[in-house]
Structures are given as C-alpha cells and as structure tokens.
Amino acid sequence: MLEISDLYRRFNGRSVLEAISLRLEPSEYVAITGESGVGKSTLLNLIAGLDRPDRGRLALDGEDYATLGEDALTRLRRDKLGFVFQAFHILPHLTLRQNVTLPLWLKGQGGRRAERQAESLLDAVGLGDRAESWPRELSGGEMQRVAIARALVHQPRLVLADEPTGNLDPTNAARVLKLLGERIRDSGAMGILVTHSPEAAKSADRVLQLTPEGLHG
C-alpha cells in the first residue's frame, strides 16, 4: 500500500504542493493529470524518494520514508520501484538485453533466468529481436520502450511513469499502456501514470487531477 498524507513542498518560498493526500491499494493504477507546472513531477520525485517533502507523510508497504536514510531510500528505489521517467537513464555501453536485466542484477538475481525475464519483457514491448542492439542504434520511441521493459522486469511494488508514451506512435503507445496496466494489476503492484494525454489517462483505473487546490478524483 502507498500512503501519502498531507504532503507539502515549497521551492524558493513558493508553494508547489499543498496538503496532498493519496492512498493506493495493491493492484491499483491511477493517472494524474494537470496543467504544466502544477507539480506532477515534483510529486513523483517525492514518491520516488528523490526529494523530501517539507511536511507530510509518505509510506510504502508500511515503511515511512521519514525513517529511512539515503542508503535505505536507494534500496527502496532499487527493490520496490519501477521508473519510466522522461530522462531514460539507458546505459549506452550495455546492450538492450543487459540494460533490461540490470534491475535484476542489482537485486542479486543473475544468470540465464534473469536474462530470460529481460527477453520476455523486450518481447512484450515489441523489441524481442533487438536484444543484442546498442542503445545508440535505437529511435527515441524504441528507447522509451526499453525504459518501460526495464521498469517492469524486477516486478516492482510501485511503478511510476511520467509521460511514458510521449515519443510513441498510437500503436506503440496503446501497446505500452496495455502492458503497464496488465503488469501492475496482475502482479498486485501499484501504478501512477502522469500524463497530459486523456487517451493514456483512460488506461488507468482512476484519473486524478492535480490543481493548485490539491489532488481530486
């Protein structure tokens, strides 16, 4: 379960998030929409433990972020979160198979089994025949699909996706949204999809709107 209660974040004296609360149960997948600059990425960064709130509580499966130091937060991100962010962080000196296997290696799972899991995810995003390719050989949309495969391969508890279909054509966008939704619901994980696209938002179970007044259903 993800519990966010009464979260506040200010930058340079300017309030960006005020009194934000959200509760996600296992298998729940929500979309967050809202105008540019309203604080969607700020909220995702807080949930990712990449930034700390000025006030309020964040807890994942009962683990309160405020009690975690930087090392413990890094472990939480590595073991429990799956990211599809605008900055892809695909490593240029690793093949696609290696890039997608990386989250499993970081969790101490190696060998052929880990590689097979990575291959199955590459297959699911339509890149099964590109496992040996290098990131520099890919288009923007293909890179985005690799990022999605990598975000899901270690069966995270919580998937955070920021405009995951931004660079994709309608066919691949639909495929990626379907995959995200299926994996989240089937594995009992939770998902948050930040998007400006009403089409993409519809793929989630609930659509929440972030406004300066807060987060509304």
Ligand SMILES: Nc1ncnc2c1ncn2[C@@H]1O[C@H](COP(=O)(O)OP(=O)(O)OP(=O)(O)O)[C@@H](O)[C@H]1O
């Ligand atoms: N580290 C920071 N320092 C100062 N201001 C910041 C910082 N991070 C975000 N902001 C400000 O907080 C506000 C919200 O930014 P954020 O990126 O969360 O918006 P968003 O809703 O994700 O926007 P978009 O839809 O355009 O991506 C913006 O005004 C931004 O300038």
